[in-house]
Amino acid sequence: MYRKARSVPLKSSSSALYNNLSVLPLRDKPLTYFAAVHGSTVSLASAAADGLSVSHRQLQAKEGGPAVSASIVTQASWCVLPSRVLLVLTSQKGIQMYESDGSIMVYWHALDVLEPPPAQAVFARGIAAASGRFICVGTSSGLVLVFDVPSKGTNITLSEVLEEHHDSITDITSEVGENPNGAADLLTADDSGALCVWRAKEEFSLLTKISAFGWTCSSVKLWNGVIAAGYGNGQIRLYEATSGALRATVSAHARWIYALDLAPLTGKLLSGAEDSYVQIWKLSRNPDTGDIEIEHCHSECVTDTQLCGARFCDPEGNSFAATGYDLSEIVRYGQV
Template sequence: MFRRQRSIPLRGSAAALCNNLSVLHLPVCNLTHFGVVHGPSAQLLSVAPEGVPLAQRQLHAKEGAGVSSPLITQVHWCALPFRVLLVLTSHRGIQMYESDGSVMVYWHALDSRDASPVQAMFARGIASCGHFICVGMWSGRVLVFDIPAKGPNIVLSEELAGHPTSVTDIASEPAQEQDCMADVVTADDSGLLCVWRSGPEFKLLTRIPGFGVPCTSVQLWKGIAAAGYGNGQVRLYETSTGALHVQINAHARAICALDLAPELLSAAEDTFVHIWKLSKRTESGCTEVEHCHGECVPDTQVCGARFCDPSGSSFAVTGYDLAEILRFSSE
């Protein structure tokens, strides 16, 4: 059972963007970092266990070319084996910072030559895998950046083509020993999922067709792709074959966020956050799902939700035009 804890105040509020919350747990410092997007800025907060903000910082989208202020689309901490980077995406480009947001180490401008006159440019969908950071694009491409152990010598190593529409989200999990094991999944506005094996050259393993509904958020769990859709469904697919294992009519409105730690968290515009226990039958390999908890956030259009620690003992929620981050804990 989760109970409401002390909320974390925001200077502004949260924009109505899917996956609009990033969390970085720092057990050594006994701190948790939260990142929330609103318009042309992202707010970063360092918070003590009792929910007291100890430090705040605002980051702004790099201007680039154009006359209007660019809007930020996502902020996300990427935990690499040797460093943690904060990645910020916008309508103008991709910015990478040291984990506290103090120093920008890399800037990648979007190429307007690739955009049609009627299509908006943006980057969206961020995940790290090994020493790579993957970022999705409005064009359906996925940019793969090779990150050094330290310093700013970040290189765009590859561009992945697999999506016909804009990328919405990217997820990864630690690679397994088998060469065929997937460790990255990308999703797009058509609902298509692309499953990849990372490496010096990324390999497309499986394409899981959509069904006319955007896939807004995605996660990877033990070779299973958990996908949340605009119709409120959560679907679990086998990444190696694309076979549908489980379909859950989880929410009454569009899902805005999924997270894993180790249970599956789903949040949607219907004001509900649900937590699901995932398990696999050893003998059959079938995936089973059990509902563990449901939390209503009244009168709030939820736009982001994340577990606050690897054990899944607490989670946080953001809502559109809500000037605070809501926290819930089982302790």
């Protein structure tokens, strides 16, 4: 059972964008950082566990070249590497990387802006840290840009471009499990619903490709060799990461799923959708057959709110937070 805890107020409301909440629990302080996108700005808030004493910071999308309208930020997410934590923003103009508290921008990568504007929108979207020293970011043309990040300093370089997707990247994630079985390190998803599973060694190589079935895959997670994917038809699908085999389908939500999250220590899965529900699930492997299993644990309705972001706030999944379109707060729930 989860019970509502004190909300964290935001300086501005959240936009309807996939995975529009990032949560970073600080290791050395009893504080949690939150980030959510509002149009061309990102609202950062740091809050103590009791939800009191909140401090705020606003970040702006960088404008590259002559702007016809304010560049919209598509996602903001913390990337936790062993050596450092960076806050990454993606927008219509490019990719911005900041120190974790948003104080200093350490890297800027501009996207090519075409004139006159093409019918196809141009933006970056989908952010994940991978294999110790990489940050991977997707683009609207289906590319996955791999940045090599040094343990300190600003000498970040574009080391590789992965070209397997034909549609806009929606989300990118890397293995979060403690005991990953298999070689899958990175998972990328696109607008058509296609998924690519990658292994990271010196270079990234394609392990398997899971084909689309007509619905956008808006959010993905990878846990101990299990893929969890959320789709526009409200379905969650579980796949074997190494083979791409379908292991479960869940009619989870009545409307478009906007966010999934996984608690690495317990295998709890969270899904948030436009139907105003957060659902909590539990993943496991049957010790006898090795089959992937999923059970439903909890339903939470955030009344009259189309959810756009939802995250666990701790590695066990004992608490979670969610954002909604037009809502100027982060709602929080804790286990009782």
